[in-house]
Amino acid sequence: MSPEILLSLLAATIQAGTPILFATLGEILTEKGGTLNMGVEGMMLVGALAGFLVALHTGSPVLAFVAGGLAGMGMAAVHGIVCIAFLGNQVVSGLALTIFGTGLAGYFGTRYIGQTAPGFDKFSLPILGELPVLGPILFQQDALVYTSYLIPPLMWAFLRYTRWGLGIRAAGESPAATRAAGLNVLGFRWAALLGGGILAGCGGSYLSLAYTHLWTNGLTSGRGWIAVALVIFAFWKPGRAMLGAYLFGGVMAFQLRLQAMGTALPSSILLMLPYVLTIAALAFSSWRGHRTEAPAALGVNVEPSE
Amino acid sequence: MASVIGMSTPPVVSLRGITKAFGQVRANSDISLDIRPGRIKALLGENGAGKSTLMSILAGHYHPDSGEILVDGQACLFRSTRDALRAGIGMVYQHFMLVEDMSVTENVFLGQEPGFFLSPQAMGHQVRGLAKTYGLDIDPDARVADLSMGEKQRVEILKLLHRKSRILIFDEPTAVLTPQEGEQLFVALRSMAAQGKAIVYISHKLGEVMALADEIAILRRGQIVDEVPAQAVHSQADLASRMVGREVLLDVSREPGELRQNVLRMQGVWAGSLQDISVSLRQGEILAVVGVAGNGQKDLVETICGLQAPARGEISLLGKPWKIFFDNAPWQGGLSYIPEDRMGLAVCRGMDLVDNFLLTTRQGYSTPVWLQRSKATAVTQELVDQFKVSPPDVHCLARQLSGGNLQKLVLAREFHRRPRLIVAEQPTQGLDVSAIEEVWATLLDARQEAGILLVTGDLAEALALADRIAVMFGGRIVDTFSAQDRQRVDNIGLMMAGMHPDAGQ
Numbered sequence: 050m051s052p053e054i055l056l057s058l059l060a061a062t063i064q065a066g067t068p069i070l071f072a073t074l075g076e077i078l079t080e081k082g083g084t085l086n087m088g089v090e091g092m093m094l095v096g097a098l099a100g101f102l103v104a105l106h107t108g109s110p111v112l113a114f115v116a117g118g119l120a121g122m123g124m125a126a127v128h129g130i131v132c133i134a135f136l137g138n139q140v141v142s143g144l145a146l147t148i149f150g151t152g153l154a155g156y157f158g159t160r161y162i163g164q165t166a167p168g169f170d171k172f173s174l175p176i177l178g179e180l181p182v183l184g185p186i187l188f189q190q191d192a193l194v195y196t197s198y199l200i201p202p203l204m205w206a207f208l209r210y211t212r213w214g215l216g217i218r219a220a221g222e223s224p225a226a227t228r229a230a231g232l233n234v235l236g237f238r239w240a241a242l243l244g245g246g247i248l249a250g251c252g253g254s255y256l257s258l259a260y261t262h263l264w265t266n267g268l269t270s271g272r273g274w275i276a277v278a279l280v281i282f283a284f285w286k287p288g289r290a291m292l293g294a295y296l297f298g299g300v301m302a303f304q305l306r307l308q309a310m311g312t313a314l315p316s317s318i319l320l321m322l323p324y325v326l327t328i329a330a331l332a333f334s335s336w337r338g339h340r341t342e343a344p345a346a347l348g349v350n351v352e353p354s355e
Numbered sequence: 356m357a358s359v360i361g362m363s364t365p366p367v368v369s370l371r372g373i374t375k376a377f378g379q380v381r382a383n384s385d386i387s388l389d390i391r392p393g394r395i396k397a398l399l400g401e402n403g404a405g406k407s408t409l410m411s412i413l414a415g416h417y418h419p420d421s422g423e424i425l426v427d428g429q430a431c432l433f434r435s436t437r438d439a440l441r442a443g444i445g446m447v448y449q450h451f452m453l454v455e456d457m458s459v460t461e462n463v464f465l466g467q468e469p470g471f472f473l474s475p476q477a478m479g480h481q482v483r484g485l486a487k488t489y490g491l492d493i494d495p496d497a498r499v500a501d502l503s504m505g506e507k508q509r510v511e512i513l514k515l516l517h518r519k520s521r522i523l524i525f526d527e528p529t530a531v532l533t534p535q536e537g538e539q540l541f542v543a544l545r546s547m548a549a550q551g552k553a554i555v556y557i558s559h560k561l562g563e564v565m566a567l568a569d570e571i572a573i574l575r576r577g578q579i580v581d582e583v584p585a586q587a588v589h590s591q592a593d594l595a596s597r598m599v600g601r602e603v604l605l606d607v608s609r610e611p612g613e614l615r616q617n618v619l620r621m622q623g624v625w626a627g628s629l630q631d632i633s634v635s636l637r638q639g640e641i642l643a644v645v646g647v648a649g650n651g652q653k654d655l656v657e658t659i660c661g662l663q664a665p666a667r668g669e670i671s672l673l674g675k676p677w678k679i680f681f682d683n684a685p686w687q688g689g690l691s692y693i694p695e696d697r698m699g700l701a702v703c704r705g706m707d708l709v710d711n712f713l714l715t716t717r718q719g720y721s722t723p724v725w726l727q728r729s730k731a732t733a734v735t736q737e738l739v740d741q742f743k744v745s746p747p748d749v750h751c752l753a754r755q756l757s758g759g760n761l762q763k764l765v766l767a768r769e770f771h772r773r774p775r776l777i778v779a780e781q782p783t784q785g786l787d788v789s790a791i792e793e794v795w796a797t798l799l800d801a802r803q804e805a806g807i808l809l810v811t812g813d814l815a816e817a818l819a820l821a822d823r824i825a826v827m828f829g830g831r832i833v834d835t836f837s838a839q840d841r842q843r844v845d846n847i848g849l850m851m852a853g854m855h856p857d858a859g860q
Binding site: 209210211212213215216218219222223225226227228229230231232344345 | 435436437440441448451452453454455456457461462464465466467468470471472473474475514
């Protein structure tokens with residue numbers, strides 16, 4: 050494989066990994082607060098459609114991206130009403146959210162299939178873009194990719210060095226202790242859930258605004274599920290989420306290239322690769338005994354205080 | 356009697372006429388208490404006497420039905436723990452309220468962060484300083500999950516000290532500690548009191564209370580029956596008799612039963628904390644086992660009921676050796692256990708009354724394959740009517756029943772098995788007076804057919820029901836005697852403190 054092909058493959062890896070990174074970070078934030086939201090796939094799809102529609106009608110990619118995030122937040126709010134306000138089952142509500150989101154995006158999106166909308170284009174960052182090897186891979190991307198680089202360190206610092214981060218972690222680890230400390234457990238859970246929804250929506254709108262610039266139904270094709278699995282692979286750490294997202298991005302980009310070049314392998318086998326890797330990654334992290342890294346009260350509903 | 360010493364300092368918190376009922380049960384009735392800075396006040400009482408309810412009210416968990424809390428002489432209304440914390444009242448619970456995955460420092464600062472951005476180093480430094488001031492040895496950077504129980508307790512204390520709490524409430528703090536950790540805790544408590552904190556110490560351990568407290572308030576059945584300065588208490592026996600009381604609450608008429616065959620015989624049994632227990636019980640009598648909680652009663656009950664195998668010694672139930680009896684225990688005409696923890700051990704909360712009935716009687720209502728549900732339902736309905744369980748609906752769930760009705764259901768079920776040996780553990784704890792009367796009458800009735808071992812922390816109950824009384828202390832039976840033996844009955848307090856009057860103590 051020539052260096053040029055390798056560089057372009059790695060650059061494509063970053064691009065393919067970015068939507069997964071947004072969604073994984075969102076789910077990490079949500080789960081740190083103690084809420085399990087399996088509706089990532091649905092939130093991403095609705096975010097993708099909202100972003101696409103706003104871009105189509107306003108022509109502003111930035112506005113479209115914001116709309117994608119807000120749409121994700123709106124979806125997360127549905128989950129919050131079911132689980133935080135009415136103490137519904139988090140797994141069932143999350144699954145329903147995915148089905149709901151898929152249906153919603155399909156219903157409103159079908160007539161736009163094949164249409165294109167303005168989005169984010171790639172540009173080279175000054176100085177950084179000129180770097181050998183790293184420049185073409187990391188710094189000749191679009192604005193959303195650059196944004197995504199900033200989120201993991203910011204989220205890490207937020208969870209570790211701020212009052213709200215401490216409260217969110219406490220609400221996910223021990224709601225009783227958090228409440229005994231005089232904090233509003235449900236408030237922190239809502240904040241984490243809605244913040245996570247924004248990131249999932251952003252991940253979705255990256256697909257329609259930067260990855261493809263056009264609308265097709267089922268645009269996310271399972272990336273939401275990969276994000277849910279990656280949270281476990283990442284041991285709920287934003288830094289490791291980056292590693293995981295790009296690993297999957299790499300496999301996705303690789304199988305696309307391989308299909309394009311034409312191989313003897315059936316394409317369905319190649320399409321399966323990311324999901325096979327998901328199962329392998331989950332088995333690996335469980336085998337290493339890292340399940341205990343999960344927030345202790347993850348998925349456990351909290352009764353509202355008196 | 357009000358406390359005489361320390362009257363000069365005005366109380367930092369006063370409880371005035373606090374009353375709290377759960378359903379029919381009055382957990383606290385008309386309680387008044389003064390808590391003064393620099394003093395350790397012990398709240399002494401048996402399990403279920405209302406200590407924890409009272410302190411939960413003070414800590415803002417419950418609202419009193421009536422009465423008021425004065426902080427620095429001003430009436431305060433605590434809507435939540437947050438309000439109580441703000442007023443300077445903090446509680447160290449038996450079940451720690453800590454975030455296991457966080458560091459000591461993070462736990463101490465949770466909810467008390469100085470600003471939006473946190474500096475772990477500066478916070479750790481502060482925790483270290485606070486720990487040093489009060490003699491609480493701890494590593495601020497350690498993860499709470501890695502700490503011992505004693506260290507976790509220190510984190511809880513540090514949380515309160517960091518909030519500048521002026522009143523620190525400890526709920527049975529030594530229950531989870533090793534003796535050495537207990538000693539360290541006492542040193543820290545004295546140091547906190549010396550530095551002006553008011554300490555409230557909830558316990559039923561006489562020795563601890565005598566060693567630590569400045570003032571002792573004694574609770575029984577939801578009321579403060581006595582409040583004395585520690586110097587006025589001469590001995591643990593004195594304290595024990597004040598705690599368990601003597602007056603018989605209810606008058607139950609009874610005749611001595613006809614003594615028949617032996618149903619329980621224990622000879623030199625060792626198990627858990629039990630040491631060399633010998634007991635015998637005959638059909639037609641009630642043997643009350645009394646003592647301060649935690650002196651081996653639990654092990655005794657578990658051993659007799661087959662939950663714990665004896666390490667040494669011989670037990671026979673209904674004439675059969677322990678192992679052979681439990682290998683094939685009969686569902687009828689055998690052993691019935693009425694546990695203290697009704698919700699946990701006697702019934703399943705989420706099942707209806709018929710299913711709960713079948714828990715211990717299913718052998719009588721099954722064919723080789725199927726349960727005879729309609730037959731069981733009919734019998735349950737009969738029992739519910741006969742024992743006046745309310746609501747009289749066999750399809751309501753166990754958790755929908757009040758404590759008294761639940762206990763009636765358990766008794767109905769167990770007596771339906773026509774047991775010849777009954778182990779009843781605190782059968783009237785948490786019940787209202789009319790329910791207590793019914794339970795007592797039922798037990799006395801059952802004596803016709805069975806031998807009853809009644810484990811109780813309430814001496815009044817023992818005196819009302821028992822034919823014979825056994826006093827436990829430190830895993831041993833100090834003495835067993837007839838309930839008519841006035842002289843020994845008068846010495847029960849001494850025996851509960853581990854002293855045998857005949858031994859010249």
